[in-house]
Amino acid sequence: MGSKKKAAPFNGTPEQEKQLKEVIASLKDEQGCLMPIMQKAQDIYGYLPIEVQTMIAEETGIPLEKIYGVATFYAQFSLYPKGKYRISVCLGTACYVKGAGDLYEKLIEKLGIQGGECTADGKFSLEACRCIGACGLAPVLTVNEDVYGRLTPDMLDDILAKYN
Amino acid sequence: MENINVIINGVEVSVPKGSTILEAARIANIDIPTLCFLKDINAIGACRICVVEAQEKRGDALGPKRIVASCVYPVTEGMVITTNSPAVIDSRKKTLQLILSTHEKKCLSCVRADNCELQKLCYDLGIEDEDYYAGDKPVYDLDTSAAHMVRDNNKCILCRRCVAVCEANQGVGVIGANERGFATNVSSAFEMGLGETSCISCGQCIVNCPVGAIYEKDNTTAVIEAIADPDKYVIVQTAPAVRAALGEDFGMPIGTNVEGKMVAALRKLGFNNVFDTDFAADLTIMEEATEFLGRVQNGGKLPMITSCSPGWIKYCEHYFPEMTENLSSCKSPMQMFGAVAKTYYAEKIGVDPKNIVVVAVMPCTAKKFEIGRDDMAAAGVPDVDISITTRELARMIKRAGIKFTELADEKFDEPLGISTGAAVIFGASGGVMEAALRTAVWKLTGENADAPIEFTEVRGMDGIKEASYTVNGMEIKLAVVSGTANAEKLLNKVKAGEADYHFIEVMGCPGGCVNGGGQPHQPASVRNFTDVRAKRAEALYAIDAANSVRRSHENPAIKSIYDEFFGEPNSHKAHEVLHTTYVKRGLYNNK
Numbered sequence: 001m002g003s004k005k006k007a008a009p010f011n012g013t014p015e016q017e018k019q020l021k022e023v024i025a026s027l028k029d030e031q032g033c034l035m036p037i038m039q040k041a042q043d044i045y046g047y048l049p050i051e052v053q054t055m056i057a058e059e060t061g062i063p064l065e066k067i068y069g070v071a072t073f074y075a076q077f078s079l080y081p082k083g084k085y086r087i088s089v090c091l092g093t094a095c096y097v098k099g100a101g102d103l104y105e106k107l108i109e110k111l112g113i114q115g116g117e118c119t120a121d122g123k124f125s126l127e128a129c130r131c132i133g134a135c136g137l138a139p140v141l142t143v144n145e146d147v148y149g150r151l152t153p154d155m156l157d158d159i160l161a162k163y164n
Numbered sequence: 165m166e167n168i169n170v171i172i173n174g175v176e177v178s179v180p181k182g183s184t185i186l187e188a189a190r191i192a193n194i195d196i197p198t199l200c201f202l203k204d205i206n207a208i209g210a211c212r213i214c215v216v217e218a219q220e221k222r223g224d225a226l227g228p229k230r231i232v233a234s235c236v237y238p239v240t241e242g243m244v245i246t247t248n249s250p251a252v253i254d255s256r257k258k259t260l261q262l263i264l265s266t267h268e269k270k271c272l273s274c275v276r277a278d279n280c281e282l283q284k285l286c287y288d289l290g291i292e293d294e295d296y297y298a299g300d301k302p303v304y305d306l307d308t309s310a311a312h313m314v315r316d317n318n319k320c321i322l323c324r325r326c327v328a329v330c331e332a333n334q335g336v337g338v339i340g341a342n343e344r345g346f347a348t349n350v351s352s353a354f355e356m357g358l359g360e361t362s363c364i365s366c367g368q369c370i371v372n373c374p375v376g377a378i379y380e381k382d383n384t385t386a387v388i389e390a391i392a393d394p395d396k397y398v399i400v401q402t403a404p405a406v407r408a409a410l411g412e413d414f415g416m417p418i419g420t421n422v423e424g425k426m427v428a429a430l431r432k433l434g435f436n437n438v439f440d441t442d443f444a445a446d447l448t449i450m451e452e453a454t455e456f457l458g459r460v461q462n463g464g465k466l467p468m469i470t471s472c473s474p475g476w477i478k479y480c481e482h483y484f485p486e487m488t489e490n491l492s493s494c495k496s497p498m499q500m501f502g503a504v505a506k507t508y509y510a511e512k513i514g515v516d517p518k519n520i521v522v523v524a525v526m527p528c529t530a531k532k533f534e535i536g537r538d539d540m541a542a543a544g545v546p547d548v549d550i551s552i553t554t555r556e557l558a559r560m561i562k563r564a565g566i567k568f569t570e571l572a573d574e575k576f577d578e579p580l581g582i583s584t585g586a587a588v589i590f591g592a593s594g595g596v597m598e599a600a601l602r603t604a605v606w607k608l609t610g611e612n613a614d615a616p617i618e619f620t621e622v623r624g625m626d627g628i629k630e631a632s633y634t635v636n637g638m639e640i641k642l643a644v645v646s647g648t649a650n651a652e653k654l655l656n657k658v659k660a661g662e663a664d665y666h667f668i669e670v671m672g673c674p675g676g677c678v679n680g681g682g683q684p685h686q687p688a689s690v691r692n693f694t695d696v697r698a699k700r701a702e703a704l705y706a707i708d709a710a711n712s713v714r715r716s717h718e719n720p721a722i723k724s725i726y727d728e729f730f731g732e733p734n735s736h737k738a739h740e741v742l743h744t745t746y747v748k749r750g751l752y753n754n755k
Contacts, residue, residue, distance in 0.1 A: 050354050054752045063337030064752060065361075068353035073344045079354075 009120075010051045017055065019044050024059040034062060034070060038077060047078045080118045083125035085163045087111075089141045092131030099152070100139035104128060106153040110160065123163070170243045185216055185234035189247055190693060196247055197256065197285055199374060200323035201235035203692045205333060206372075209233035211323055212259045213285065217246040231255055257289050265297035267375070268318035274376040281374035281687050282321060304349065309357025312365045312532035313380050315339075317349050320377040326350065326369035333674055335649035336479070338363045350377075362482040362751050364648065366475035366672045367529030367553075367681015380529050380682065384556050384563075390521040390549070391434045397513075398521045400435040401501045401580075402426060404442055405527040405591030405677035406554045408703040412684040413558035414568045419699030421707055424573020429561045430525075431574060440576045441524065442583030444501035445590045445599070447725070448472065449716035451494045451742055452596075453603045454733035456667055460638075465489045467643075467658060467665040470596050472496045474534035475672025475681070477746065479648040484655055485748035493743040495547075497590065498524045498531055499540050501580070502547030503741045508729045509580060510543065517543040524551040527591070527680030530672065542741040553682030582721035585708035592701035593646035593676035594622035594629060597669040601633070601642075602715045608635045617714050623705070625675050625698050628654060630665075641665045647674035678704065 137149025200211035304317035331337035506517035589595030675697030
């Protein structure tokens with residue numbers, strides 16, 4: 001907390017910027033426009049990095065800090081892009097009691113990112129999720145559509161290696 | 165106004181309709197403790213310290229007892245209120261203990277040790293165990309990135325008074341609540357340091373913080389070291405508003421003029437000269453009034469806007485960069501003073517300006533930023549070396565063991581301590597405008613000694629004041645604003661062509677320097693029922709009224725400095741020493 005978070009390089013296109021500006025122009029005079037604008041912006045870019053939030057601030061006149069406050073309050077908004085491989089660790093009750101917390105901590109350590117973040121090369125993003133209905137395999141994680149179960153932390157290197 | 169009847173702690177009272185329970189209780193001479201609530205700034209009913217039990221009428225009967233936040237809950241006819249029942253006290257104590265569970269309780273070394281609102285609540289409510297709910301405690305790094313202040317989130321209690329004043333009153337909004345739940349913290353977007361944002365350094369967050377989470381960078385050690393250095397010639401200057409507030413830190417009533425005691429204390433601290441920024445305020449009027457008349461007569465950029473307030477200047481540079489040409493090119497009085505001390509006065513006393521240390525005592529935190537600006541070095545060295553706040557001076561006086569309240573009044577040194585009534589009112593919103601009018605109207609009416617002196621239309625605590633005067637057939641339209649959110653409103657009108665003022669005074673802080681970010685703290689319990697700003701301003705207007713010389717150009721020391729050094733206002737030399745330039749900063753250049 002209180003430290004500057006690592007950011008993956010921003011690759012927004014002129015088309016995306018045009019789309020966002022159109023959205024803002026159509027909504028900005030309505031009261032309570034900020035949330036809908038942010039939702040649309042996330043649809044366009046996939047996430048809300050400082051570049052996108054600054055565009056919203058400049059176009060609406062709403063202070064950047066206020067936008068950032070909303071972005072960090074609601075779980076629906078992400079400050080980070082999703083990686084090419086999205087690792088999702090189930091922290092539901094069954095997985096948790098079977099040690100999913102240790103898996104999650106180990107991945108944070110191995111990838112050098114926090115939950116919700118993406119590695120600088122854009123390869124892996126990490127998040128926690130709730131029960132995915134595979135409690136019999138607990139603890140479980142998924143990498144995109146692949147499901148891995150009955151895991152221990154020492155098995156993580158082999159899984160990551162498959163995607164490297 | 166229509167009144168309604170309520171029963172507070174068993175006593176029936178009649179109060180104006182629309183009062184909050186907090187206000188009604190005050191009428192019944194009952195204090196309810198508050199923490200997040202600040203009149204005209206923050207009314208979010210969030211902290212729950214001010215809870216009371218209230219029962220509302222339902223037909224002829226009374227409804228159930230409910231615990232409500234008195235700061236925002238309006239009274240209704242027949243309401244029965246209990247402010248001190250065991251349930252109320254228990255609720256307040258639990259709330260306080262929960263706040264304490266994440267508050268860093270380094271009270272012994274805290275800058276707010278003698279006036280912390282949280283500490284007072286703990287004492288008043290009889291908190292016996294401050295660790296009752298001890299558990300996880302988030303740890304934050306200090307933010308020391310800004311030139312003027314430090315933010316310590318470990319002490320933040322999330323009352324949001326700073327957030328409210330920054331956004332609503334100042335129109336800045338560079339701090340806010342980020343994250344949620346236990347992780348909620350007050351910070352800037354993307355955890356930028358405050359120094360990387362478009363913070364204007366006004367320090368209103370500091371004077372509104374109830375605890376020690378936000379405080380100015382303390383420069384008192386540098387002052388003490390300079391005084392102790394035999395090779396340094398140390399000059400101190402004091403801004404107009406300091407004398408109207410310094411006494412508060414020594415228990416004196418709000419609005420006490422302590423000019424004489426302040427001068428005596430500064431002399432005891434060992435400064436080589438005790439001078440007055442008021443002298444430079446008179447000098448500012450000479451330069452600014454001349455600049456204004458020049459712009460009017462020569463078709464220069466109008467409206468011209470004052471440049472005394474460094475918080476306002478930074479605001480203009482960030483938020484209205486297209487209007488920096490409207491700013492007067494005059495340095496602020498503090499900077500003019502430093503520039504004069506290191507040129508004119510240095511020559512006079514035969515001291516190398518490199519060995520002169522100019523210390524400024526200011527009601528302001530933005531001055532700490534201002535001294536480091538470009539184009540503020542008339543003698544090739546910074547005009548002002550150290551700027552400290554009124555609060556820092558109070559600390560220095562206390563640490564030196566000086567019995568402030570018992571000091572006999574003393575007078576400023578000459579010549580840079582000589583000033584007029586026009587100068588001292590710079591400390592209140594409208595004062596610069598009135599001082600400028602005194603000289604400009606005198607000049608426009610053929611140097612008429614009977615020209616008016618008091619221009620009361622521009623006085624008072626309203627955020628936006630307008631006036632127009634016809635002088636010698638010429639109409640001058642004026643506006644006076646304080647608090648940068650009001651400046652934003654006014655400038656948007658000017659930009660839209662809805663207002664055609666000739667001259668605008670802007671002060672960054674609401675009410676002007678008397679309410680500056682460097683002034684003594686007054687707790688919410690005082691501020692919710694007293695306009696501290698107005699009382700301090702009254703002290704300044706009283707000093708003005710008592711002065712036999714009330715127009716800046718009549719200051720004998722000002723006459724001498726033009727005769728001996730500058731020639732005339734806005735001369736080439738005056739421009740070199742007393743004027744400056746601005747930067748078009750814009751808002752989000754850090755992306």
